[in-house]
């Protein structure tokens with residue numbers, strides 16, 4: 001084969017990039033109209049968010065009108081606001097525009113203005129139930145239960161524990177679970193009667209309010225005056241309830257643009273409790289999209305080809321057009337059978353090193369937190385005891401490997417520890433406590449930062465760490481002239497252990513940390529890294545899910561798949577498509593052989609590290 005002329009290659013990529021840019025421009029200029037939903041699909045790395053920002057910059061709203069840019073994570077909203085500011089248009093991130101999460105949009109524009117005040121009840125939205133101290137108990141929270149309607153219009157009755165979310169000790173302890181369920185029923189009734197609501201209740205209330213014709217007309221008038229259109233980013237994350245709300249917005253004559261990638265839909269578990277009301281409108285899922293972006297600005301063509309083997313839809317393979325488009329690094333298959341974690345992590349690190357990928361650009365991901373290498377992430381949820389919570393938050397916030405979601409939770413836990421130290425056990429969520437003590441969110445943020453800086457190193461013995469942390473928190477209170485309520489350091493039973501050990505983190509100096517960041521796939525949605533290692537756990541006799549997943553992947557869409565396996569494939573697809581130039585899979589020998597055969601059949605270049613291992617054995621033998 002004659003090597004390709006570099007000038008031909010350069011003009012070929014220039015043409016592809018021009019096509020990609022034209023497809024993005026078409027989405028920027030796409031017309032929306034009242035009462036219609038325009039749907040655009042985009043492959044991973046297509047620049048969805050970038051294109052939505054461009055639309056916001058280029059297509060002004062009417063006079064005194066704004067645009068609503070709705071996404072599913074706070075990180076995405078922050079990113080859009082930052083881009084507006086970076087482009088020298090900070091006004092586009094402010095009133096009358098709305099940039100925020102779906103939940104915040106529903107709360108601010110469909111619910112809060114129309115809720116009637118009731119004596120003793122102040123309506124408050126919680127991002128998650130665990131933000132309320134009274135919604136937590138024994139390491140569990142109301143988020144770990146599903147509730148049903150019980151004859152009403154809001155899901156607040158008859159809690160059912162979601163077993164895999166509960167702390168391990170409750171999974172086999174039926175009596176403990178029953179007690180916890182009784183507590184959940186009472187806690188939900190109490191908090192609901194005080195006016196607290198979170199995700200499911202928010203949606204139920206919105207759908208209930210919108211079902212009244214008179215109120216619907218009023219809501220429609222207000223929305224149409226305020227917004228020229230509503231754009232929903234990552235629309236594949238809409239649950240069935242969300243889709244019903246979107247369809248009601250269409251009925252209110254709002255122009256709507258939905259941008260998403262159905263192959264990245266990984267929140268099927270949110271449709272846990274089937275609604276007794278109307279079905280999901282078919283027009284939102286089953287019809288062909290109005291536009292599709294098929295150029296990937298993130299990954300190499302090899303990674304795009306691999307991603308195509310994982311696709312559950314019949315969309316064609318994407319075309320790589322980004323800076324790495326022509327790199328030919330093969331997919332790396334790392335055997336885990338009979339090997340220590342440090343060995344296959346070491347293989348990944350060595351490969352990344354060879355490609356000069358810096359540590360911060362090396363990402364290890366898995367579907368479940370428990371599959372991730374021990375010591376990289378600590379426990380997924382904070383411990384329930386006060387000292388454990390404080391150490392956990394410090395460890396997460398000082399760990400280069402923590403995902404954004406982990407960090408957000410750790411910030412909340414640390415701020416709550418500060419408030420608890422100063423004012424005693426809070427029994428209301430943070431905003432309510434702050435208002436009660438006359439402290440602003442900014443003041444608390446500044447204190448949190450300086451506490452984090454001054455808390456001692458985590459390799460100290462836990463008891464000693466507890467005393468030192470107590471001194472830091474007390475000193476900060478002194479600066480504000482406060483006499484703290486917590487007078488003694490938290491007790492510590494595991495006296496002989498270093499602080500980081502009691503929350504499941506690895507030693508701060510461990511070689512494990514050289515792999516960079518580690519996260520569940522859900523925690524890195526929308527994110528990217530130069531090198532990604534996807535860990536697939538070995539099948540065990542009581543859990544065959546990995547084998548089902550590998551079979552589904554290798555046998556393709558011909559097989560009838562269970563909902564769980566279908567979702568697991570999409571999770572794997574999201575994981576693989578985070579990679580820019582190096583993608584590796586760590587998996588047991590049998591699974592590795594199946595994937596190697598699949599990649600051979602599909603012509604995707606790969607390197608099977610079992611071979612170099614055998615080679616080494618032969619040489620040393």
Ligand SMILES: Nc1ncnc2c1ncn2[C@@H]1O[C@H](COP(=O)(O)OP(=O)(O)OP(=O)(O)O)[C@@H](O)[C@H]1O
Pocket residue numbers: 021024042043044045046047048049050261264297298322525526527577
């Ligand atoms: N027109 C473009 N020119 C250059 N780079 C681009 C362009 N569009 C997107 N990119 C880059 O491609 C990468 C992927 O973009 P982005 O993260 O917005 O994709 P996405 O569609 O949200 O992907 P995903 O759904 O997989 O998270 C980013 O680094 C972005 O800056």
